[in-house]
Amino acid sequence: MDLRFTEEEIAFRDEARRFFREDVPEAIRRKVLEGRHLAKDEIVRSQRILNARGWAAPHWPREWGGQGWTPVQTYLFQDEMQQAGVPAPLPFNVSMVGPVIAEFGSEAQKRRFLPRAANLDDWWCQGFSEPGAGSDLASLRTKAVLDGEHWVIDGQKTWTTLAQHADWIFCLCRTDPSVKKQEGISFILVDMRTPGITVRPIQTIDGGREVNEVFFDNVRVPRENLVGEVNRGWDYAKFLLGNERTGIARVGTSKARLRRIRELAGLELRGGRPLIEDRRFREKLAAVEIELKALEMTQLRVVADERGRARGKPNPASSILKLKGSQLQQATTELLLDVVGPHAMPLAAQDEGAGRNEPGIGPEYAAVAAPTYFNWRKISIYGGSNEIQRNIVAKAILGF
């Protein structure tokens, strides 16, 4: 046993580190590290820089630009990316629809969509959840009916992240209402410019605009936009949701947050001394770091184990990565609240949504503390809530 990486792995890590820090603009990375919002063009720009290097979708099949990395390389790549504050390539493109098309799509779909998804020429959004279908996703009701050469889609999706930027949406639609609910769902690709689609923004409690409702009223979609077979959409969705096993813990993101918190705690004074010198605060910080180290080790065990496993047979420990990872990401936001103290209170309202335009009070870094705390509550809700994750683990360990 050895905690150290091999020389080749270290060389790879250093290469990734250098690339992220030298090639991705510092202004973009700083925004990520400081917890500020990125504009659409910054996300696009960053992904294109990665893609030019062949690194936007390294886990895809080789013929579509995948790198054929070992699990350790993939881990190192993600860790470095997160620690450097490089925005993750748009997950809807590279972790969701891309792998589904690559695995189940037609040759024409692969050629048409994959290169554009990798380069973020098309911005994809995820049309799964509905008002009545959240955790119970299979109960979705948006229906698609075949009419000659077109699917006609009617219904509503919700919580659609960044649909306002999207060119395409991948939807789960009910195509057979007469069978068991999981067996009547299809996976369909829809151009967001198709007549009959309306996007309505939903403002989140931190004041941001990142989610939307998407309404479909008699939307006609070419028949060939079905992915794979009709009524097999649930299998593809499960494949999609289980696709990214290790990155989900976002250990690198939490490491970067904790580093930032240490730095800011050196700037904030309590009783005339930097907060970072306060024993109580240091113990709290250390406690989170210990948990994060444990999670990192768990992740490394999963990564090491993956080398010998068949695809689609995850290590049972991998299911705790999202559970624990989300809790630790959220814990970092609470630490930041502690750091900024009273200056967590003022709201810096610079968008039209707030109705006022006021820069806030206190240091700029304080202004993101509360909004981030509020916003990151989502991490334990989306992508399978922590309760659903626990149900999955319970099933695995209890067998009921």
Place this chain on the structure above:
Amino acid sequence: MDFDLSGDQRLLKESVDRLIADRYGFEARRGFMAEPEGWSRANWARFAEQGLLGLPFSEEAGGFGGGAVEIALVMEAFGRGLVVEPYLSTVLLAGRLLEEAGEAALVGRIAAGELLAAVAHVERHSGWNLGDVATRAAPDGDGWRLSGTKSVVLHGDSAEQLLVTARTADAQRDRDGIGVFLVAADAPGVARRGAATQDGQRAAEIHFAKTPARQVAFAGDALATLERVRDQVIAALCAEAVGVMAKMHAITVDYLKTRKQFGRAIGEFQVLQHRAVDMYVALEQARSMALYATLMAGEADARARAAAISAAKVQIGRSGRHIGQEAVQLHGGIAMTMEYKLGHYFKRMTMIEEMFGNADEHLERVATAESIL
């Protein structure tokens, strides 16, 4: 021992509860926040009419002689309504300080709804420590001139009179040498900038450049008086927090009964029932400690009072964080939206957790005091 309300207290509770139920719906509140000052003058006039603005003051000062129990009844109702008017800053902080200073005329105007006032004590690096003051007061003829910057002055943007802590002597963190100074908000050398707070209230940053000021005089030590009033404010805030938490719990329980997934109400999942129970435990513990704070707010022994108030603030902070996070989690996505009421309670709760010191800071005060048992 008697935890029952008196007849008058019951009447007060009924009338305030009714006021909030009638006037402070979710949509109405949104309207109040959109008004130029970020809150409603009409509500303020209504509070004055109902005697709420004079509630804590002695009858000689034009008040109604209400004590901590009366204040707690009002604040708990305000918590349920997420009231955004400057009650805490003008009445409970500035008003009570002015009363302690014997400024009967100003207190009378506050009680009548004619004067808005705020207390400016937080600075860039003070945290919530009232004794950490860099702002300076220099003698000038009969009066003083203030120089320095105050931060996060609650409702400091609409206040007409400011009570400002400043040093006449000694070093930044000495307990001695602190005075409280009265400044008209339009006095020369005052520059202020308002901002909304995360919970839809208001705060200001205020600069003083050789601003003429009058020192207000207390019977005892200024800092000790400030701390006593602050402790009473924390007790009131604990009561408000109970209103906020009770609402979050009620909204969540309702949602568990109505939201259906997997063909049944999600509240039928036992794991969520237990989570709702744990929230309830946290709520009741908080309610008890808020009551303890209310009943200890007038304690003459300053050390016993401070420890009791801090203990309550710790409980409130912990219960509030637990209930807030769980309420959001058990709702799922809907809780993350501005359009739904829950998130607004969550945000107010988060700010109350921070206000006048978070749970860790107060835990230290309790840990270094004599046992509260």
